[in-house]
Amino acid sequence: MGPIRPPSEAYSILLRITRNCPWNKCSFCPVYKGEKFSLRTVDEIKSDIDAISSIADLITEKTEKYRNTPYHGQKIFSEISSDYNIDQSNVHQVAFWLNSGMKSLFLQDADSMVVKPDRLVEILNHIKKKIPSVQRITAYGRSKTTSNRSVEDLKSIRKAGLNRIHIGMESGSEKVLKILNKGVTPEEQISAGQKIREAGFELSEYFMPGSGGKEFSEENAVESARVINAINPTFTRIRTTTPIPNTPLFQMMQDKKWIPVSEEGRVREIRLFIEKLENITSVLTSDHMMNLLEDVEGEFPDGKKNMLETIDAFLSMSEMEKELFIIGRRLGRFRYLSDFRVDPEIEKIRTDLLERFPSIDEAVVVLSRNFV
Numbered sequence: 001m002g003p004i005r006p007p008s009e010a011y012s013i014l015l016r017i018t019r020n021c022p023w024n025k026c027s028f029c030p031v032y033k034g035e036k037f038s039l040r041t042v043d044e045i046k047s048d049i050d051a052i053s054s055i056a057d058l059i060t061e062k063t064e065k066y067r068n069t070p071y072h073g074q075k076i077f078s079e080i081s082s083d084y085n086i087d088q089s090n091v092h093q094v095a096f097w098l099n100s101g102m103k104s105l106f107l108q109d110a111d112s113m114v115v116k117p118d119r120l121v122e123i124l125n126h127i128k129k130k131i132p133s134v135q136r137i138t139a140y141g142r143s144k145t146t147s148n149r150s151v152e153d154l155k156s157i158r159k160a161g162l163n164r165i166h167i168g169m170e171s172g173s174e175k176v177l178k179i180l181n182k183g184v185t186p187e188e189q190i191s192a193g194q195k196i197r198e199a200g201f202e203l204s205e206y207f208m209p210g211s212g213g214k215e216f217s218e219e220n221a222v223e224s225a226r227v228i229n230a231i232n233p234t235f236t237r238i239r240t241t242t243p244i245p246n247t248p249l250f251q252m253m254q255d256k257k258w259i260p261v262s263e264e265g266r267v268r269e270i271r272l273f274i275e276k277l278e279n280i281t282s283v284l285t286s287d288h289m290m291n292l293l294e295d296v297e298g299e300f301p302d303g304k305k306n307m308l309e310t311i312d313a314f315l316s317m318s319e320m321e322k323e324l325f326i327i328g329r330r331l332g333r334f335r336y337l338s339d340f341r342v343d344p345e346i347e348k349i350r351t352d353l354l355e356r357f358p359s360i361d362e363a364v365v366v367l368s369r370n371f372v
């Protein structure tokens with residue numbers, strides 16, 4: 001199994017069809033640093049699919065056999081693991097998936113669109129043949145790679161069963177994409193997104209507020225909205241920028257070459273981004289713990305007003321209330337803005353933080369590292 005999957009794939013089985021990232025140069029991304037990219041052979045992947053199917057059958061058989069034995073779960077895992085020489089964590093993963101209906105599967109790693117279309121079709125056909133319960137197959141793809149695929153090739157992949165592609169757009173600004181070293185232009189992002197939609201896929205595009213730093217905060221919002229408007233993805237997902245130690249972006253921040261946007265500044269950036277989204281039917285989600293306002297969610301066009309009102313509710317709080325909410329959120333005390341209440345313990349933490357840091361924003365940069 002590879003290291004990551006989108007949060008929306010929590011109930012999916014993970015199937016690695018490549019290892020690591022073929023680009024691996026984005027300045028903010030620590031995930032595959034130091035790891036070499038490689039393709040897996042179709043035979044190797046097919047044998048993993050067969051193994052997943054066999055493990056699921058074994059768990060079902062043994063559950064029936066031991067149905068009257070108390071606490072039989074661990075006995076089943078141990079037996080399958082030792083009889084077939086399979087790591088217990090893999091048996092657990094299949095059992096969890098079996099329990100949730102074996103309906104969705106996520107193709108790892110970072111860019112499954114790099115696999116030649118005919119090979120990808122062969123892999124998808126094998127999944128459908130061996131695990132017919134699967135209704136949804138999803139994958140990460142890079143815009144650069146996908147923009148080089150023909151719509152016909154994408155349609156054949158869609159027809160073979162891949163339903164949804166997750167693309168890390170991050171920004172629609174050329175300048176910000178250079179800072180992020182994303183290796184793609186806004187026009188290539190638009191081309192890839194439009195081809196994916198034309199081929200009939202669901203598409204998730206990820207936007208990173210704050211990625212342009214203070215200097216390009218407004219441009220990041222406006223240009224990213226331009227790209228999203230041109231694509232009209234099924235989902236637009238917010239992923240707040242968090243510089244992570246040992247990444248080039250973190251180093252740029254240490255060298256003062258990239259100045260982070262404050263918490264409130266990022267909320268204003270998201271507001272401008274949403275304000276500029278027009279003539280789309282995308283669903284916007286903030287489904288990540290690094291987003292300050294997880295409540296900002298809705299479907300365009302009708303949900304736009306409500307999303308802006310939620311943001312305005314935060315912006316109209318007093319400075320002290322905003323800081324208390326930010327601290328509570330970053331400490332995991334509040335999930336939603338609607339959870340906010342004045343709490344003497346958080347007030348004390350605020351006082352303590354202001355003794356140790358010049359501002360709450362600077363304290364938050366440090367606190368946030370515990371979440372990523």
Ligand code: SF4
Pocket residue numbers: 021022023024025026029030031032110142168
């Ligand atoms: S393409 Fe994705 S996985 Fe690869 S380096 Fe960039 S952000 Fe990381």
